[in-house]
Amino acid sequence: MAKRLTQQDIARMAGVSQATVSLVLNNRTDSGVRIAEETRARVLEVIRRTGYVANPIARRLHDQRNRILGVFTYEAVFPSTRADFYQPFLEGIEEQAEEAGCDLLLFTSAKATSGKRRIFSDDSRIRLADGCVLLGRSIDRDDLAQLVKEAIPFVSVGRRDDAGGPVPHVGADYAAAVRDLVGRAVALGHRELAYVGAGTGAESSADRLRGFKQAVAAQRVKGTHVQFAGLGQLLDAGVTCVLSEEVSDGAALVLAARERGLSIPGDLSVLTLGAATRPAPDDVRLTGFRIPRREMGRRAVQALTEVLAHGTTPQELLACEFVEGTTLGHSTAQR
Template sequence: MANKRVTLADVAAEAGVAVSTASLVLSGRGAAVRISTSSQQRVRDAAQRLGYRPNAVSVGLRKGHTSTLGFISDSVASSRLAGEMIKGAIEAARDRGFMVFVGETGGNTTLERQLLDAMFDRQVDGVILASMLTHGRDLPAELTRTPAVLLNISTDGDLTLPVVLPAEHQAGRDAAAALVEAGHRDIHLIGAGPGPDDVRTISSAARQRLAGILEVLGENGLAPASGRDINQWLPPEGYRAASALLEKGVPEALLCFNDRLAMGAYQAVQEHGLSIPGDVSVVSFDDASIAAWLHPGLTTFALPHRAMGKRAADLVVDVIEHDRRGTDQPAPGSGVHLIPMPKRDRDSVRQLDR
């Protein structure tokens, strides 16, 4: 369609110099190879005038790198949160001059390999492998061929890749602390617990949140008043768990393992004619969009998906640039990067005066 791109040759012709001269000038090496100021100016003017933009494909072929990243996740769309992760990654990448290919596997390993191949074929400089499920998994061997970062994937292997994860353990501590500091003693867990091994979900987040919670309760001489280990963290389950609790009396505080459980708990509490936070305090994790829409606003600890995506992209680019420099220093960033889960303080916790 339409007029083809302006090439370096066009610029060179317009400026009356050789292609190599134009290349040198535009890549900033003009002074270094002693191109006269006037010629340099002519080249730059010509480029400007013609609206020259280097063909990245050609540059990629010649230089062997493409300023391109691959982002592969098992589910782009399943949650708003996945979108945030991608967004963070894309933005960080752009700030560093990279574009990103996005692929989605739906958990299919064959597809994952195909996507990786398709990306390597296109000479991506690095790869971010993301999951929405945060659990251990085997990694495709190809990942060692290129800088790579794991995003929201905890691996068991002794892998030296950088790994970006939410600080679930700390969030567990913070959530428990929020209730304890508000004066609560009668704290019921919905989603996992009461024991440290009562965790049914595959999600390793559950285990860590629980550990953090129990730690803080223990430090305050407390234990969960009850716990309900649930496999599917969805509103109906939260509803059921809270309803069961309400049969036996009014719990002082509910610590829900995610916002959907909390949403169900809200429904149960409110159907019982009780008020949040007047009668029951609720704290949760994730900061899904419903957290803000519930009545009253739900105090929750946000999964920092955006920040995680950004960190992951920054890490791959760090590694890429490090490799490019070719120094002997060890690759940067390997190891686990925990991104804090910030508290979204809303109106579901009552301050008791004890």
Template sequence: MCDVDDSVKTVSSGTQKGSARRPTQADVARLAGVSTATVSHVLSGRADRTGAGNAQTRARVERAMKQLDYRPNWAGRALRRQRTGLVGALVSAGGNPWRDSLITVAKRELAKRSLDLVVFPDVGADEAADRLADLLDRGAVDACFMVHLEETGDVAERLARSPIPSVAFAEGDAAGLPTVRHGYAEAAAEAAARLRERGVRRFMIATESMGPGHSLWRDVVDPIRTALAEGAADGVSAEHIEIDYRISADLGPLDWASLEAAGPEDPIVLLCSSDRLAIQIAAECERRSIDVGRAVGVVGRGDIAEAAERRLPLSTLGTSATRYEDVFAALAASAESGEKLDAGWEFPWHVIERASTAAIGRRT
């Protein structure tokens, strides 16, 4: 039983002996000195948009809620509004730093409107997709977003048929859903073409192991090969190596003899499918005393902090001009209104060149 002060006891004085009446919004409003409508606005996230006055009002309401030990009846609220207050995130198995940061942004932005995020992992599996379809049919969430699942079964089609607002982080077809696109293929081609134009003739494309139809073919391998094909007559070559990546990368398949023999006059550039793979390759090169940045270039993908903060910062593909907050603010508004989104977003990736390639192919 929590201790309360005299003002709280006065509110509860009408209760029967031995029982504790659950505090209401009216009790909170009375203690905070505001209207019940203001309390409702604070609970819905619509208060405290601008101005110090609104912030002070919110603070008074929140102090009163804490003092009264007031807990909103979200189940009743959801029943009245025919809303659950939940937004679903549909993702594939496993994680990566970029997706984890995206989920963090989503949680933060949705919380501003008192919405909670529920992550549905591994929805590409048939059984998981069936469970997801059942949840959507039952209205278990008010809105959804999917992250790079356009090649996975019929997830996008099921989501498009659902009546709830949805958005897809996707490069390929997403069954007509509004999309958030980054232009991964264009960025990969830009990196390869830029280095080829600087005179680099030898490339290795290092990717995690992947089967036929994997998105890395479309987003990384194929656009790089196409960009380098224009220099084939000048002796440009590109070898694709698949790396078994679980807890750490098995770098055995890389041609270490060629990498160790490379020099500034005839460098090799490794174009990697992720920053985490590029970091491990660069570290192993340095362990073998390979001159990264002059004899061997390394380019990652994803622009994670660890790549930029190394002793020798890694070049990468990414963008700093993302406004994912805008995406999730729009999705939150749609979750409240029930109206579907009708437009998407583009946050184009580009080459972010750092010390691991800045001097490669340049004549001093």
């Protein structure tokens, strides 16, 4: 197995010292450092000939800056079942990383003894990267707190509550997006709305529900929250517009309505809030909003760059774009 070349090797070949090679390599020309043009050329020639590249590990040991950005997820990213979810984020991350001249390190080995992935396992490799982007619907609180505590540069994709300190993140402004949807529904005459979904647990869920509650309060309309709900249940309760956290749940309501011969949005308006933890049928064009996944990925990498450069704690929420589907219409409630 061919041993990797070191600066010492290059130095020997060029007949200079290791220090000189390092100076040439880094193109150091500051005062106090001078290398004769002739020597410089000789060293560069050897480097060119051998294709020598500095061992980034050693380099990183000395100063920091590997031009490696880590991407951590709690689950494998490539299996096609998850692909739809992660794809757009990764696309944005890759794009921006390329722009920043950084490579991406996927932490695929981060399996703790339990089998579940953890950031801080026995042999945490998180510090191989200059900084790290966290991806995933929910992130282990202890992991998050430790990241903050150890001042490891990272940015979360998706808003996160404080964890022993503010958590740098680039998220989507779900609260505003949901408020907007409620506003549109109310403008169409809806007075009895329902929020279907967890509304708790992950920050993304909580934000949606919060936006919902804010909006119905501000608009002085009736808004209820249920974790799960069947079509009949909703209609019996006099609900005219449903906001479904999960895309697939919303789609299921539409399909159920079709089977019963009900009209959507004639008899019931159905809005989706973009969460996609499960695959959804694609023949239902739900009205709702689009999560700017790709843009979030891009901005997260940009934010990480800022963290690395200035040690800041960026927090940003991106707007979601309204999606005109076919499932929102005038309220038909008889009053």
